[in-house]
Amino acid sequence: MLVPPIELEARDGRRMRLRALTPSDAAAWRAHAVEWLGHMPYIIMAPDELPDLAAQKRMLEQLDPARGDLLCGLFDLSAGAEQIVGDIWLTPGARRKTRHVATLAMSLRPDVQGVGLGRAMLEHAIAWAQQHPEIERIHLSAMRDNHAALALYRSTGFTEEAHRAQAYRQPDGSYQDEVLMSREVR
Numbered sequence: 764m765l766v767p768p769i770e771l772e773a774r775d776g777r778r779m780r781l782r783a784l785t786p787s788d789a790a791a792w793r794a795h796a797v798e799w800l801g802h803m804p805y806i807i808m809a810p811d812e813l814p815d816l817a818a819q820k821r822m823l824e825q826l827d828p829a830r831g832d833l834l835c836g837l838f839d840l841s842a843g844a845e846q847i848v849g850d851i852w853l854t855p856g857a858r859r860k861t862r863h864v865a866t867l868a869m870s871l872r873p874d875v876q877g878v879g880l881g882r883a884m885l886e887h888a889i890a891w892a893q894q895h896p897e898i899e900r901i902h903l904s905a906m907r908d909n910h911a912a913l914a915l916y917r918s919t920g921f922t923e924e925a926h927r928a929q930a931y932r933q934p935d936g937s938y939q940d941e942v943l944m945s946r947e948v949r
């Protein structure tokens with residue numbers, strides 16, 4: 764299944780392109796993660812926990828949109844087409860009994876948050892999943908205090924199914940509950 768690129772305009776006028784990442788994007792994608800993950804308290808992975816470049820390249824090589832893999836990067840066109848400022852993933856279950864469910868994750872660099880891009884990326888991913896022959900549901904999870912993400916997910920049709928107490932421990936020793944959400948795509 765083809766993942767068509769789209770152009771998006773942020774509320775502040777910046778123009779972006781959202782397109783499927785390929786193995787040749789591995790270094791730019793890694794640079795985005797290394798630079799920004801440490802500034803995102805509600806993302807689980809720390810920059811020093813990232814797989815190395817070769818492993819990330821292999822991961823991109825193994826993506827199979829026909830199976831339901833979607834991994835798109837958001838490119839800031841004003842900053843040069845190679846600069847990734849956000850990403851969104853849909854990963855279907857690995858087993859026959861779970862591949863009707865895709866798990867969603869997304870992140871945007873702090874300076875492009877709050878201008879409508881997260882909503883546009885998520886709506887694009889949902890629309891893509893709706894056209895996929897096998898994906899029936901999208902699952903995701905977020906930290907309890909991630910109010911921006913929770914508001915975005917609720918307003919795009921996701922409902923809360925459960926909470927897991929103290930699922931995350933922040934570097935300062937405080938805990939965050941995990942909120943499990945899902946949405947049908949059919």
Ligand SMILES: CC(C)(COP(=O)(O)OP(=O)(O)OC[C@H]1O[C@@H](n2cnc3c(N)ncnc32)[C@H](O)[C@@H]1OP(=O)(O)O)[C@@H](O)C(=O)NCCC(=O)NCCS
Nearest residue numbers: 805869870871876877878879880881882905911912914915
């Ligand atoms: C969460 C995230 C993806 C949202 O994307 P975004 O581009 O900032 O959000 P948008 O500007 O598209 O806003 C979408 C909705 O989110 C909510 N929202 C956005 N910023 C918010 C804020 N600071 N406080 C509360 N709600 C907020 C609003 O409901 C907004 O709806 P509106 O468009 O009607 O105003 C983005 O902020 C992000 O990447 N954060 C860091 C990483 C992260 O938390 N990822 C998700 C992990 S579960």
